[in-house]
Amino acid sequence: MPAGLFTIHTFGCQMNEHDSERLAGLLREAGYEPSPAPEESDLVVVNTCSVRAKSEEKLFSLLGRLAFRKKRRAFRLAVVGCTAQIHGERIMARVPEVDYVLGPESESRLPELLSRGIGKAVALEQSAAWRESEPRTVPRASPASAYVTIMEGCDNFCTYCIVPYARGREKYRPARLVRAEVESLVRDGYKEITLLGQNVNSYRDPEGGLPFSGLLCDVGSLAAGIWLRFLTSHPKNFGSDLIAALKTVPALCRQIHLPLQSGSSRVLKTMNRGYSRDDYLGLVSSLREAMPGLELSTDVIVGFPGETEEDFVATLDVLDRVRFANIFSFRFSPRPMTAAAGREDDVPLSVKKRRLIELQALQKGIQHERNRALVGTERTVLCTGVSKKGGPFFCGRDESHRVVNFSWNGAVSPLHRFLSVRISDCGPYSLRGEGLGFSPA
Numbered sequence: 001m002p003a004g005l006f007t008i009h010t011f012g013c014q015m016n017e018h019d020s021e022r023l024a025g026l027l028r029e030a031g032y033e034p035s036p037a038p039e040e041s042d043l044v045v046v047n048t049c050s051v052r053a054k055s056e057e058k059l060f061s062l063l064g065r066l067a068f069r070k071k072r073r074a075f076r077l078a079v080v081g082c083t084a085q086i087h088g089e090r091i092m093a094r095v096p097e098v099d100y101v102l103g104p105e106s107e108s109r110l111p112e113l114l115s116r117g118i119g120k121a122v123a124l125e126q127s128a129a130w131r132e133s134e135p136r137t138v139p140r141a142s143p144a145s146a147y148v149t150i151m152e153g154c155d156n157f158c159t160y161c162i163v164p165y166a167r168g169r170e171k172y173r174p175a176r177l178v179r180a181e182v183e184s185l186v187r188d189g190y191k192e193i194t195l196l197g198q199n200v201n202s203y204r205d206p207e208g209g210l211p212f213s214g215l216l217c218d219v220g221s222l223a224a225g226i227w228l229r230f231l232t233s234h235p236k237n238f239g240s241d242l243i244a245a246l247k248t249v250p251a252l253c254r255q256i257h258l259p260l261q262s263g264s265s266r267v268l269k270t271m272n273r274g275y276s277r278d279d280y281l282g283l284v285s286s287l288r289e290a291m292p293g294l295e296l297s298t299d300v301i302v303g304f305p306g307e308t309e310e311d312f313v314a315t316l317d318v319l320d321r322v323r324f325a326n327i328f329s330f331r332f333s334p335r336p337m338t339a340a341a342g343r344e345d346d347v348p349l350s351v352k353k354r355r356l357i358e359l360q361a362l363q364k365g366i367q368h369e370r371n372r373a374l375v376g377t378e379r380t381v382l383c384t385g386v387s388k389k390g391g392p393f394f395c396g397r398d399e400s401h402r403v404v405n406f407s408w409n410g411a412v413s414p415l416h417r418f419l420s421v422r423i424s425d426c427g428p429y430s431l432r433g434e435g436l437g438f439s440p441a
């Protein structure tokens, strides 16, 4: 008889997705089982994101629905993650039906709180050192792709960003634990491993001082024959050792997410990003030299306080020069505790909206043109699922993380395997083609 049935709702980034997987593993070890239907749950966990005001609005509308459901059928309600850390008790004050509010470093305590019968708790501790809280088995969303956390927190304090407050100071996971997890994933047949952290390239092994470049080489040798990625790196932490390491790790995908945020050096300064526009463009050239065929994706914020039309045009110009394979773009929204929250949010909403539309339209054209150049070529694809179209159609990602939808007439299912796809058509956001046969990574 299980201790109870649980459901986890996850908002936000890959870190949160993986934290939810880890928490699910800990709850299972405590005798809980995933609920076949959310409304049958004895425990509902909401793993939260605070990076934009919108993600908090979504949280409170979900909590409203859960509070209403709780009137009809009792269950424990836990709010964990970044918004829990930022707002703490205020969440319970606003939604009294919430039983637990646990920050990112305290969410692993949930099974113990439940087993000790503690009805209400708020835990927001933030430590300076890594605390390993991995379950013996992590129930991962995919049998082919896995996240491996190597660090948490951030020391950069970009003026718009809430992460240093929500996730605390940088803490690095001992390299021996990272290696052990990668070894077991490779043994278990995983095809793609992503090293995860808010700032992976500032990593330093707390036990031996190994920098990220060294960890990448170590893990790379363990991940021979599969795909290795890392996320998220900071442009200012790309030293020559790391650029050199990129050349020597065959398992590394030629794909890097390199947040730009703005193309204006003046705005980058007010964002406290630690690099200029020219530094960024110079780094892009060095990375492309080190990894021929490298595809870049990025993050961009428009409408940061003080951003002029000239600054915005400078951002468009960087997109035009770098020709990213993909971007994540947002309107600036002030976040509590951040330095930018104290600045006048002087770019009118209408201007923010117009700039975002203009930027996304430019990028859409760039992506479509780049994808068109791939028509007629063969791409290695990791099949991740059945295409929405059903039938003999599947979907996957190529090395540059582009979405690829393809037909497959093979006798054996391509699910969770590498295969070669001839690209016959494309759109701005995906490629289409025909599966030719299984292939090495």
Ligand code: SF4
Pocket (backbone or CB within 6 Å): 154, 155, 156, 157, 158, 161, 162, 163, 164, 198, 199, 234
């Ligand atoms: S590097 Fe900047 S944007 Fe990234 S998590 Fe740290 S503070 Fe936030």
